[in-house]
Amino acid sequence: MNFKNIFILLFAVIFFSCENNDTIIDSDNLLLGSWVEPIYDGETTTFKRGNSLPNDAYGISFIxxxxxxxxxxxxxxxxxxxxxxxEGTFELENTLISISTKSYPTNYAWRIISLTEQELVVKRELTEQEIDHRNLMDLFNEIQNLAYSVSCSDSSNWLFTAYGAKGCGGPQGYIAYSNQIDTVSFLQKIEIYTEAEKDFNYKYGVVSDCSLPSVPTSVECQNGYPIFKY
Incomplete structure (x- = not known):
C-alpha cells in the first residue's frame, strides 16, 4: 500500500469517527448519562437523552x-x-433516585415513572422531612379549626395559650380559644403539637432566631374573630 492510499484510509477513519457521534448508553443502567429538554406536566417531568449537558439550557447528568x-x-x-x-451525588434504589447536593434543597428524591434508552419520566418524591412537616401542619390545622369553630362575640369567654417550639427554644406564638369548646381536647392537641415540633427540630437540625414572641395581655372580639391586645 503506497503513501497515498494510507493517507486516504487514515482520512476516512478520522472522518467517519467524527461523524459517528452516537450517545453511549449503558444497557445495564439506562439512567446513566445526560438528560435534557425537560417538559413539565403537573407533577411529572419528561427528559430526552442527550450527548452532553447543554451550555445554555437546563439538564442533568448521572455518572x-x-x-x-x-x-x-x-x-x-x-x-x-x-x-x-x-454538583452532588445520587443513589438509585429500584425506581427511587435519591439526590444530595450542597445547594438548596440539599436532599430530594425523584421517582422514576418510566425509563427507556431515549426518555426519562420522573415524579418529585416527598422526602421524610417533607412528609413529617406535612403531618405537623395537618395537626396545626386541626388546632386552628377547633380554635375558630366558635365565633368571637364575648371576649370574656376567650383565653389564649402558647403553642409550638422554635428551633432556638421558646414557643412559636400564641393562639386564642374559646372556653365554649372542648378545652381539654384543645390543650392536649397543643401539647402534642408542641412536642412534635420539638422532635422535628431536633431530628432535622432546624435553626431559628432566638427572639421570643410578645405575650398578649388580653383578647378582644372584632367582626367575630379574636384579636390580641398587647
Missing part, C-alpha cells in the same frame, strides 16, 4: 461513579440567564 450534575440557572427566571453546575 457511573455516583456523581450527579444539575446544569441550571437557579431560581432566576429573568433573561439573560446564566447557567452553572450544581
Amino acid at each position: 457511573q461513579n455516583g456523581d450527579f450534575i444539575e446544569h441550571t440557572s437557579g431560581w432566576c427566571g429573568t433573561p439573560p440567564l446564566t447557567f452553572f453546575n450544581i
Whole structure:
C-alpha cells in the first residue's frame, strides 16, 4: 500500500469517527448519562437523552461513579440567564433516585415513572422531612379549626395559650380559644403539637432566631374573630 492510499484510509477513519457521534448508553443502567429538554406536566417531568449537558439550557447528568450534575440557572427566571453546575451525588434504589447536593434543597428524591434508552419520566418524591412537616401542619390545622369553630362575640369567654417550639427554644406564638369548646381536647392537641415540633427540630437540625414572641395581655372580639391586645 503506497503513501497515498494510507493517507486516504487514515482520512476516512478520522472522518467517519467524527461523524459517528452516537450517545453511549449503558444497557445495564439506562439512567446513566445526560438528560435534557425537560417538559413539565403537573407533577411529572419528561427528559430526552442527550450527548452532553447543554451550555445554555437546563439538564442533568448521572455518572457511573455516583456523581450527579444539575446544569441550571437557579431560581432566576429573568433573561439573560446564566447557567452553572450544581454538583452532588445520587443513589438509585429500584425506581427511587435519591439526590444530595450542597445547594438548596440539599436532599430530594425523584421517582422514576418510566425509563427507556431515549426518555426519562420522573415524579418529585416527598422526602421524610417533607412528609413529617406535612403531618405537623395537618395537626396545626386541626388546632386552628377547633380554635375558630366558635365565633368571637364575648371576649370574656376567650383565653389564649402558647403553642409550638422554635428551633432556638421558646414557643412559636400564641393562639386564642374559646372556653365554649372542648378545652381539654384543645390543650392536649397543643401539647402534642408542641412536642412534635420539638422532635422535628431536633431530628432535622432546624435553626431559628432566638427572639421570643410578645405575650398578649388580653383578647378582644372584632367582626367575630379574636384579636390580641398587647
